[in-house]
Amino acid sequence: MVYKRAQVSEAIIWLIATAIVVGLLVVSVYATSKLADDKTGKEESTLEIKTSYLDSVYFHSLVGIFLTKNSKGVLFGDEISLGEDTGKAREILRSIYTLKYEEEWTPSVTAILGGIR
Amino acid sequence: MDKRGAKKLMIFYWFLLFGIVAGGVVYQVAVFYGAPYNFRKIESEILLKKTIDCLLEKNYLREEVFDATKFNNKNLLEQCKFTFQVEDEYDNSERAQYYIKIDIFNFDPLKSPPREEWEKSRIINLEIGNSNLNTVMTKENEISSKEFYSLRESGESYIIKILAIVGKFEKNGL
Numbered sequence: 001m002v003y004k005r006a007q008v009s010e011a012i013i014w015l016i017a018t019a020i021v022v023g024l025l026v027v028s029v030y031a032t033s034k035l036a037d038d039k040t041g042k043e044e045s046t047l048e049i050k051t052s053y054l055d056s057v058y059f060h061s062l063v064g065i066f067l068t069k070n071s072k073g074v075l076f077g078d079e080i081s082l083g084e085d086t087g088k089a090r091e092i093l094r095s096i097y098t099l100k101y102e103e104e105w106t107p108s109v110t111a112i113l114g115g116i117r
Numbered sequence: 118m119d120k121r122g123a124k125k126l127m128i129f130y131w132f133l134l135f136g137i138v139a140g141g142v143v144y145q146v147a148v149f150y151g152a153p154y155n156f157r158k159i160e161s162e163i164l165l166k167k168t169i170d171c172l173l174e175k176n177y178l179r180e181e182v183f184d185a186t187k188f189n190n191k192n193l194l195e196q197c198k199f200t201f202q203v204e205d206e207y208d209n210s211e212r213a214q215y216y217i218k219i220d221i222f223n224f225d226p227l228k229s230p231p232r233e234e235w236e237k238s239r240i241i242n243l244e245i246g247n248s249n250l251n252t253v254m255t256k257e258n259e260i261s262s263k264e265f266y267s268l269r270e271s272g273e274s275y276i277i278k279i280l281a282i283v284g285k286f287e288k289n290g291l
């Protein structure tokens with residue numbers, strides 16, 4: 001009777017262990033399939049270039065603005081490097097880009113001027 | 118006798134558990150590494166960047182761009198030194214897997230008109246490749262579309278809108 005009870009409790013331990021193993025397996029299989037979905041773009045997260053590679057498009061615009069002359073025939077680039085009012089130059093950006101890019105005006109201009117100097 | 122029988126059962130159980138775990142690992146590896154990557158967005162961004170490089174020369178727009186005899190839908194590939202030929206592995210050679218659309222708009226930098234206004238003043242429209250891709254693929258994560266401001270050496274200013282799309286459905290994950 002005592003042996004039988006011991007055998008039953010051992011079997012229960014094994015059943016619990018199996019349930020845990022299967023549970024962990026199910027979780028990891030689910031996680032893997034989620035990761036695989038991400039990889040194939042099913043979850044709207046295809047591989048993207050995380051660097052500022054495409055921001056070079058924005059920089060092309062900035063360089064264009066620097067090379068544009070204002071109403072007095074002075075280059076915006078010269079005006080900007082002298083620290084004069086750049087409202088007109090910013091207006092050009094505003095016609096093309098969203099506010100997000102305008103926020104990048106100061107760091108971008110600083111970067112370009114830093115490259116020129 | 119009972120004890121020996123229980124031992125046999127335990128061995129069977131061990132193997133069963135081992136099989137479940139091993140099978141699970143194999144399945145996960147197969148699912149993860151079997152899924153194809155989607156490089157379309159990256160490839161279209163590179164194509165877009167290369168198109169911009171093709172239009173510009175020393176930070177100014179190339180003069181040829183404004184000459185329809187030198188820069189048109191027929192010789193855009195030649196002008197930009199692009200090749201739209203793809204590998205034969207998926208039998209895609211006959212179907213164009215790329216699409217580029219370039220729109221150039223007149224723009225007065227001293228007035229800086231809003232988008233609704235300058236979008237009406239398109240002076241150049243160039244298209245090359247499989248235009249069907251433009252209707253099939255509309256999701257933000259599948260195409261690359263950018264606008265930028267530039268000017269000719271003579272001083273005229275423009276806004277250039279470029280759309281680049283890469284198909285290659287068989288090679289990339291859907």
